Amino acid sequence: MKTIVISASPNKVGLTNTCVETCVKALEKQNHEVETICLNNFNIKKCEACGPRGWGICLEEHKCRIKDDDFSLLQEKINSFEAIILISPVYFWEMSESAKTFLDRFRRCEAFNGKSSLIGRPIICIAAAGGSGNGTKECLASMSILAHFLKLKVIDYIDVTKANVEDKKGQMIKSVMKLVDLVELKDEEE
Numbered sequence: 001m002k003t004i005v006i007s008a009s010p011n012k013v014g015l016t017n018t019c020v021e022t023c024v025k026a027l028e029k030q031n032h033e034v035e036t037i038c039l040n041n042f043n044i045k046k047c048e049a050c051g052p053r054g055w056g057i058c059l060e061e062h063k064c065r066i067k068d069d070d071f072s073l074l075q076e077k078i079n080s081f082e083a084i085i086l087i088s089p090v091y092f093w094e095m096s097e098s099a100k101t102f103l104d105r106f107r108r109c110e111a112f113n114g115k116s117s118l119i120g121r122p123i124i125c126i127a128a129a130g131g132s133g134n135g136t137k138e139c140l141a142s143m144s145i146l147a148h149f150l151k152l153k154v155i156d157y158i159d160v161t162k163a164n165v166e167d168k169k170g171q172m173i174k175s176v177m178k179l180v181d182l183v184e185l186k187d188e189e190e
């Protein structure tokens with residue numbers, strides 16, 4: 001599988017979805033395989049920080065002990081893709097709750113896994129601030145911390161607001177093209 005577009009907005013129509021559609025169209029235009037998921041459609045429980053010093057089996061085994069939700073399925077799914085586009089609406093200057101809840105656990109499982117298939121994988125980070133437009137930088141900063149711990153290769157950070165969305169579509173398309181080039185280059189090398 002090639003690229004996964006991860007949305008973290010409950011809305012089927014809106015700024016986040018405009019970004020999702022722009023990226024998906026750009027990927028499809030290049031005949032690139034793409035799958036979109038929306039984290040809000042999954043049952044994801046919060047991290048229990050279950051071990052004695054705040055670490056559970058996530059540190060050594062790189063999986064989560066919580067089994068009665070969709071986390072493991074999503075972890076496995078995301079690991080099977082060659083590139084990621086992460087798109088979150090900005091809520092209170094941060095990623096949305098569905099993004100935070102999932103990524104808190106995902107980061108724990110993948111961060112100190114030297115064998116993680118995510119290492120070096122390209123990611124595009126997009127923050128969609130549909131209100132005042134404040135908080136994109138802070139939201140993108142959290143995404144950059146995630147990318148740091150997961151050793152992802154960030155292609156671009158894109159701050160989208162109601163006021164700049166039309167201009168930003170060009171940036172999204174260019175970044176998607178870069179991402180596709182990287183994935184295809186890697187495929188050729190392998």
Ligand SMILES: Cc1cc2nc3c(=O)[nH]c(=O)nc-3n(C[C@H](O)[C@H](O)[C@H](O)COP(=O)(O)O)c2cc1C
Pocket residue numbers: 009010011013014015016017089090091092093094128129130131132133134135
């Ligand atoms: C709880 C909550 C907090 C929000 N905080 C911000 C914010 O800090 N900055 C901003 O520009 N918009 C904020 N918004 C607006 C959302 O970013 C905007 O409504 C979002 O883009 C709408 O979702 P959509 O992208 O799916 O259309 C907030 C919305 C909600 C529901």
